[in-house]
Amino acid sequence: MILREKSICPWDKMRTASGTTGKGLAQAVSEALEAKLVDMEIRMFPDGDQYVRTKEDLKGETVVLVQSPFQDSGIVQHRLIQDSLKRAGAEKIISVAPYVSYSRQDKNFKQGEAVSAPIFIEWLSHGCDHLIVVDIHNPAVLEKMENVRNVIPHRSFARFIEGRADLVLAPDKGAIKRAKSVAEDLGVECDYLEKTRLSDRSVEIKTSDVDVSGKKVAIIDDIISTGGTMMEASRQLKLLGAEKVYGLATHGMFTEEDLEKLEMNMDLVSVTRSIETRVSDIDMSLELADVVRGL
Numbered sequence: 001m002i003l004r005e006k007s008i009c010p011w012d013k014m015r016t017a018s019g020t021t022g023k024g025l026a027q028a029v030s031e032a033l034e035a036k037l038v039d040m041e042i043r044m045f046p047d048g049d050q051y052v053r054t055k056e057d058l059k060g061e062t063v064v065l066v067q068s069p070f071q072d073s074g075i076v077q078h079r080l081i082q083d084s085l086k087r088a089g090a091e092k093i094i095s096v097a098p099y100v101s102y103s104r105q106d107k108n109f110k111q112g113e114a115v116s117a118p119i120f121i122e123w124l125s126h127g128c129d130h131l132i133v134v135d136i137h138n139p140a141v142l143e144k145m146e147n148v149r150n151v152i153p154h155r156s157f158a159r160f161i162e163g164r165a166d167l168v169l170a171p172d173k174g175a176i177k178r179a180k181s182v183a184e185d186l187g188v189e190c191d192y193l194e195k196t197r198l199s200d201r202s203v204e205i206k207t208s209d210v211d212v213s214g215k216k217v218a219i220i221d222d223i224i225s226t227g228g229t230m231m232e233a234s235r236q237l238k239l240l241g242a243e244k245v246y247g248l249a250t251h252g253m254f255t256e257e258d259l260e261k262l263e264m265n266m267d268l269v270s271v272t273r274s275i276e277t278r279v280s281d282i283d284m285s286l287e288l289a290d291v292v293r294g295l
């Protein structure tokens with residue numbers, strides 16, 4: 001048996017940190033890394049600005065910050081925590097930013113629009129040694145950002161749905177890479193649907209010639225937002241005789257009302273804890289811990 005020698009283990013002096021939201025995922029990653037969360041004070045000044053203080057001496061430590069820069073306040077908080085950890089002596093900061101707000105505006109759709117995705121990811125990358133994002137909407141925005149890595153948690157999807165699906169489908173051609181990785185892990189077939197967006201809430205889905213009759217189908221996407229994509233895909237697949245349709249995605253951005261509608265029309269809806277929801281049952285903490293160890 002090989003025992004880890006304390007002196008040579010690279011993550012021996014590792015600590016973890018979290019923000020005010022998403023503590024469940026931070027705790028799970030801490031357990032996977034066998035690291036202890038740093039004691040921090042995070043509160044609001046009376047004018048609404050955020051105050052962040054690290055209450056420990058972190059001299060020489062590697063600190064893994066796990067917090068989704070979700071919405072304006074989450075982005076600011078992530079950057080302030082990075083700064084606070086550095087000032088407390090952290091030697092190396094690894095930022096795990098599972099969901100980064102603003103990352104869906106990845107190009108100019110109309111003349112004169114701000115392109116938000118690279119702005120905030122780049123800003124966060126300046127506050128750490130490594131930035132790990134999860135299933136970013138368009139990985140092309142990360143080009144030229146050398147210390148940023150995108151993780152597709154396909155092993156976590158596969159572990160979650162193993163034994164329950166015999167076909168994996170991507171809701172559109174652009175989502176095929178993620179679906180293919182999960183299907184390969186599961187050893188089942190994979191295909192994609194043809195999606196045309198009609199409005200913010202509705203899409204048209206056409207099935208290819210894939211046979212779904214009597215099958216248990218897992219649709220895997222990066223985001224469930226209004227639920228329009230999953231809802232229509234499920235409707236079409238059921239019409240074609242699918243026995244079960246499961247809707248899985250990395251990021252759950254839905255309202256409670258939209259989630260309830262989805263749950264009435266699908267056999268299962270589940271997402272990761274990149275944003276904490278009541279269906280965040282896909283645990284990606286082990287996969288994230290592996291990526292951190294591999295840096």
Ligand code: R5P
Nearest residue numbers: 222223224225226227228229
């Ligand atoms: C689109 O490109 C994304 O991959 C998702 O399919 C989309 O964001 C899902 O949105 P909704 O749930 O509103 O259909």
